[in-house]
Amino acid sequence: MSNLLKYEWYELRHNLIFWLTLIIPCAFGLIMFGPDYLGYDPMVPDIPHNIQGIFMTTAADGILPFLIITGAFTAMLFGQQFSNRVIDHEISAGHSRAAIYTSRCIVGFIVPNLAILLALLLGCIRCSFSLPLPSTQSIPYFIRTIAMLLLLNFSLISICIFFVMLFRDTAKSIAVSALFLLIICWFMAGLLQTANLVPGTAYTNTPGVALLFHPAYLIRHVLRPYLTLREGLAAIAVAVGWATVFLGGGYCVFRRCELK
């Protein structure tokens, strides 16, 4: 497994798509996320007027488009390996399909999350010149929120991994992954339009079942400063559930698939 991860890292370093996956969200983060973001209608309630507030608003507003972009790029990264048949080397070298798949999942977890967190971090750094830093009391909030965001983001990226394994083709994987993520986001927007939103926010105190099981909505939900243990655990369970379904489905396809 360690050889496979080293190999993945070597391949990523030499892949333009990987660098674009990192650079594009970071560029957006730097350009778009300024202090004026706090002036807009916030998507999350109880936003403090400091860097934590910037983190909350930019994460609520930016993560979903970033997920669509990084999800499509991740599908491209993995899809290329099937289209170019370089994945065949790993199989014919005697690596198990489980190990190969796990290494892809690890990369699929790290790359999009790294891109998204870097973009948010750059936005926060830019704003740190004009907004106060949060107090040290906010550290647990950041740790908890980032951990949950990593999981929820990955639950959506796992859809892209599933489609890559299903199609084993770059173009189809990118198209279907991006379209599916887009539909999921539209679906969430549609649900929010019918929900009782907290005035001035894109957040509801009474989310229905569909929203409570929707990772894209939960990404915003977990950004709130005050989150009960039950809500936190529910969000984790939903993220793990989605990831299990799609990654499990992807593995079932990959372990018996015939490679070109």
Add this chain to the structure above:
Amino acid sequence: MEESIFEAKDLTKKYKGTMALDCVNLTLRRGEIYGFIGENGAGKTTMIRLITGLSFPTDGKMTLFGKSGAKELQKQRARIGCMVETPALYKNMTAQQNLEAQRIQRGIPDKECIQETLKLVGLTDTGKKAVRHFSLGMRQRLGIAMALLNDPEFLILDEPINGLDPSGIVEIRELMKRLNRERGITLLVSSHVLSELYQTATQYILLHQGHVLEELTQQELDEKCKRHIAIKTNDTTKTTTVLESALHTTHFQVMPDGVIRLYDNLDNMEDVARVLSQAGLLVTGLSLAGDSLEDYFLHRIEGD
């Protein structure tokens, strides 16, 4: 040391409605160069893909280096080097980077092997040129280099001379022979260029419509393809006596079907016919025969 590198027992591969391999039984022994011969769709690549784990058999059993079972087969594949169809390469990387990726993936500690392998296939001077700018022949060489990087015991090359120029073909042929001779690598080479295969292989496997049509050694093939006069008469024993007494030759062979293969007097077919009829033999067949590998293969599949 295992004598058998690979064994297939009743190996079957079925795609939707198509039988790609039908109960194939095959044994590949260490130290040989196997020429895999068959038309398009005969099952050559399917067999290679089963050996390398890219595909799964529908039925039957495979043994690699004496080990069978999915887990064991997977482990033993680390001892194989292969190039299946066109080489699978990272087109944005250089030749050296492609090999470095392969070295990391295979967990080969010695970085020296990269330069050695590039030298072996004649790709030392490609520098920083990305693979996307390589000619077909260069890609083919790099594909072979990637298959050789782990110093395999069993090397599988599917159409290795595709896209190579005449000098490249000679180089790769010599390389295959050298690897077999000096490193004792067993090779399984599939090619459509049968004349080329004839100069490389020591054993031949003829595959047709998913069946192994015939397995034969170089000597057996030479014997079968040797130019001769095929004689069929009403009395085989008397014919041999006549050939010995009248034509003063013992350079003939009686085949199981009663046909006598006469390996000399090839330019004197009329004399042979005359001598046999003068001896009162009824000659039912007299023809000049002998094949190239292509002819032999075509005759075999036509007769199947």
